[in-house]
Amino acid sequence: MTAAIEIKAVQKHFGNVAIIRDLNLSVAKGERHAIIGPNGAGKSTTFNLISGHIKPSSGEIRLNGDLVSGLRPFEINRRGLSRSFQVTNVFARMTVWENVRCAVLWGTGQRYAFWKNVDHLTEVRERTAEILEDIHLSHRRDVPAGLLTYAEQRELEIGITIAGGANVIMLDEPTAGMSHAETERAVALIRRLTEGRTLVIVEHDMSVVFGLADRISVLVYGNIIASGTPEEIRGNPKVREAYLGEETH
Amino acid sequence: MSDTATTAPDMLKQQPGGAMRFYGIWLIAGIALIVLPLIFSSGSALTSFSLIGIAIIFALSYNILLGQTGLLSFGHAVHYGLGGFLAVHVMNAVANDNLPIPLPVIPLVGGIGGLAFAILVGWVMTKRAGTVFAMISLGIGELVASSSLILRSVFGGESGITTDRTALPHMFGWTFGPQIQVYYLIAFWVMVSAIAMYALTRTPLGRICNAVRDNPERVEFIGYDPHVVRYLAYGFAGFFAGFAGGLTGINFEIANSAYLGATQSGFVLFAAFIGGTAYFFGPILGAIIVTYLQLGLTNVTTVWQLYFGIIFIAIVMFAPGGVAGILMRHRPLIRAKALGMVIPSYLVAAIPTLALVLGVILSIETVARYTAGEGESNIVNLLGIPFDTTTAATWVVAAVLVVGGFLVARMTWRRIAEAWDRAATVARDRGHLA
Numbered sequence: 001m002t003a004a005i006e007i008k009a010v011q012k013h014f015g016n017v018a019i020i021r022d023l024n025l026s027v028a029k030g031e032r033h034a035i036i037g038p039n040g041a042g043k044s045t046t047f048n049l050i051s052g053h054i055k056p057s058s059g060e061i062r063l064n065g066d067l068v069s070g071l072r073p074f075e076i077n078r079r080g081l082s083r084s085f086q087v088t089n090v091f092a093r094m095t096v097w098e099n100v101r102c103a104v105l106w107g108t109g110q111r112y113a114f115w116k117n118v119d120h121l122t123e124v125r126e127r128t129a130e131i132l133e134d135i136h137l138s139h140r141r142d143v144p145a146g147l148l149t150y151a152e153q154r155e156l157e158i159g160i161t162i163a164g165g166a167n168v169i170m171l172d173e174p175t176a177g178m179s180h181a182e183t184e185r186a187v188a189l190i191r192r193l194t195e196g197r198t199l200v201i202v203e204h205d206m207s208v209v210f211g212l213a214d215r216i217s218v219l220v221y222g223n224i225i226a227s228g229t230p231e232e233i234r235g236n237p238k239v240r241e242a243y244l245g246e247e248t249h
Numbered sequence: 250m251s252d253t254a255t256t257a258p259d260m261l262k263q264q265p266g267g268a269m270r271f272y273g274i275w276l277i278a279g280i281a282l283i284v285l286p287l288i289f290s291s292g293s294a295l296t297s298f299s300l301i302g303i304a305i306i307f308a309l310s311y312n313i314l315l316g317q318t319g320l321l322s323f324g325h326a327v328h329y330g331l332g333g334f335l336a337v338h339v340m341n342a343v344a345n346d347n348l349p350i351p352l353p354v355i356p357l358v359g360g361i362g363g364l365a366f367a368i369l370v371g372w373v374m375t376k377r378a379g380t381v382f383a384m385i386s387l388g389i390g391e392l393v394a395s396s397s398l399i400l401r402s403v404f405g406g407e408s409g410i411t412t413d414r415t416a417l418p419h420m421f422g423w424t425f426g427p428q429i430q431v432y433y434l435i436a437f438w439v440m441v442s443a444i445a446m447y448a449l450t451r452t453p454l455g456r457i458c459n460a461v462r463d464n465p466e467r468v469e470f471i472g473y474d475p476h477v478v479r480y481l482a483y484g485f486a487g488f489f490a491g492f493a494g495g496l497t498g499i500n501f502e503i504a505n506s507a508y509l510g511a512t513q514s515g516f517v518l519f520a521a522f523i524g525g526t527a528y529f530f531g532p533i534l535g536a537i538i539v540t541y542l543q544l545g546l547t548n549v550t551t552v553w554q555l556y557f558g559i560i561f562i563a564i565v566m567f568a569p570g571g572v573a574g575i576l577m578r579h580r581p582l583i584r585a586k587a588l589g590m591v592i593p594s595y596l597v598a599a600i601p602t603l604a605l606v607l608g609v610i611l612s613i614e615t616v617a618r619y620t621a622g623e624g625e626s627n628i629v630n631l632l633g634i635p636f637d638t639t640t641a642a643t644w645v646v647a648a649v650l651v652v653g654g655f656l657v658a659r660m661t662w663r664r665i666a667e668a669w670d671r672a673a674t675v676a677r678d679r680g681h682l683a
Binding site: 051052072073074077078082083085089090091092093094098101102103105106107110111112113114115116117118119121160161163164 | 448449451452453454455456457459460462463464466467468469470471472473474477478481485527
């Protein structure tokens with residue numbers, strides 16, 4: 001079976017600075033895969049590389065077997081990968097409903113249609129309503145996204161990410177800045193919404209990581225130093241030394 | 250800052266009478282267009298209405314870029330002007346060769362002209378938004394405007410290209426000689442193109458345009474190429490600008506280089522911005538206000554452009570949402586029945602504010618006439634009171650009005666802000682304000 005994401009020998013330099021040195025990573029289909037690592041390890045850069053936000057200096061990235069390195073983000077998105085952002089990245093002046101609906105449009109084949117009334121598209125409307133229900137924002141549907149609370153914006157961020165129906169979902173620190181109760185809610189939400197899909201998640205909260213992930217990869221200075229099940233990672237001395245030791249006490 | 254385009258369908262869902270109210274607005278607009286010339290039937294009124302109608306289409310087309318897609322263009326008149334030239338050339342060709350093309354379809358020719366140029370330059374222009382787009386639009390605007398004076402055979406140099414609208418095949422027995430017939434032609438197309446442009450905001454493309462305006466980076470991660478979205482929006486804007494230009498060609502029976510220039514591009518930016526770009530009807534209000542001011546002010550003062558500038562700066566500084574923004578801010582108060590809490594503060598503020606405005610006008614006029622030298626009347630007529638600009642008393646009155654008006658007005662403006670806070674709290678409590 002081809003992997004959902006296959007990264008081979010990817011390097012990324014910004015000028016003379018190598019952010020990603022030799023990245024190799026494989027994420028199986030249907031797997032929940034967490035990437036952890038200290039600040040500045042290149043986690044967000046890895047996300048940006050996979051999603052096409054930045055192009056690798058060398059190496060190759062495959063999505064469901066297709067070579068996607070070098071493609072634009074929207075091309076990669078159309079091949080079935082969708083990502084969220086660490087810093088909330090929504091359409092601030094548009095309502096919650098409009099935000100989610102825009103994210104539904106391409107996946108339902110609307111493309112750049114200017115001859116259809118968007119309110120009359122039954123499939124679009126139903127999917128949008130479904131996702132709003134899923135992210136518990138139905139009651140806020142007519143509020144401009146910029147006026148939502150922080151936790152609500154994070155939920156909307158997840159909603160936009162899953163709305164297109166991508167089979168590979170990448171979430172960049174979805175619970176960052178949330179309270180305990182909000183985090184628990186968000187984890188339950190993520191678990192439910194990514195059922196049957198591949199999930200790649202970057203997260204600092206170790207309870208989230210170990211509670212959610214099937215496999216964990218540890219990224220330190222642009223290298224994956226270990227990859228395995230939560231138990232394997234917990235027991236890996238290299239990981240403990242490099243990163244986990246300081247964080248879990 | 251919610252987008253108006255979202256209000257109509259929400260209205261349809263929330264209230265049973267919403268659909269009727271929504272279509273009612275269009276119906277009332279249509280009836281108003283039909284009835285207006287019957288009430289104000291003077292020649293100058295008809296001319297004004299015709300110009301306003303064209304300005305409405307032009308400003309709405311501009312707002313496809315600015316308000317809907319977030320593209321600030323300084324050269325939108327290029328499409329307007331080229332549409333006008335193409336329309337006039339085609340009118341002449343139709344008249345010369347007796348082609349079976351009636352006058353009412355000529356605006357479509359103008360639209361095709363505007364669209365064709367948008368297709369030609371748009372792909373490169375819309376690669377980036379923001380400053381890059383603004384600068385390129387300025388450059389293209391200058392390029393085309395200067396070319397129009399060089400390529401004399403196409404653009405007719407300084408004098409432009411003239412035409413005769415009555416020489417085209419007539420339709421329904423209308424010759425389109427009298428202004429009233431031209432007005433109805435314009436009114437018809439204003440209605441059609443306003444509905445078309447409104448409908449455009451309700452399509453998948455229209456919604457994605459808004460998304461590109463708000464956050465082009467994120468759009469790339471929901472499957473859309475913001476460059477393509479901007480390009481398509483640019484095409485539509487070019488088409489409707491050319492359409493307005495075609496109507497202008499019919500209205501004036503001439504196309505000249507002034508249509509394409511920076512002044513015209515500035516005019517449409519003013520209209521859209523003063524009206525308010527966040528709402529579909531904003532540019533309509535703006536087009537009416539700006540055209541009316543332009544026509545009205547040129548009759549009473551030589552420095553009308555100065556007033557224009559002051560109004561524009563005031564809007565940018567104090568009401569960036571434009572007139573539509575000011576109006577729409579009151580909607581939650583009306584729904585919460587809290588409007589009565591702010592009205593008295595407006596009335597109180599109106600008097601010193603008016604004094605301030607009159608003081609500014611008197612100062613400007615006094616200085617303008619005083620420095621204009623010979624040949625200019627020394628009398629400024631303000632509210633029927635003649636002020637002699639050579640007397641010290643006039644200068645003193647102006648200064649007192651400006652300074653005193655400002656000091657008092659500032660206090661009353663604070664009271665407006667306080668009244669607003671109270672009313673907004675009530676509206677929030679009653680669930681009409683987020």
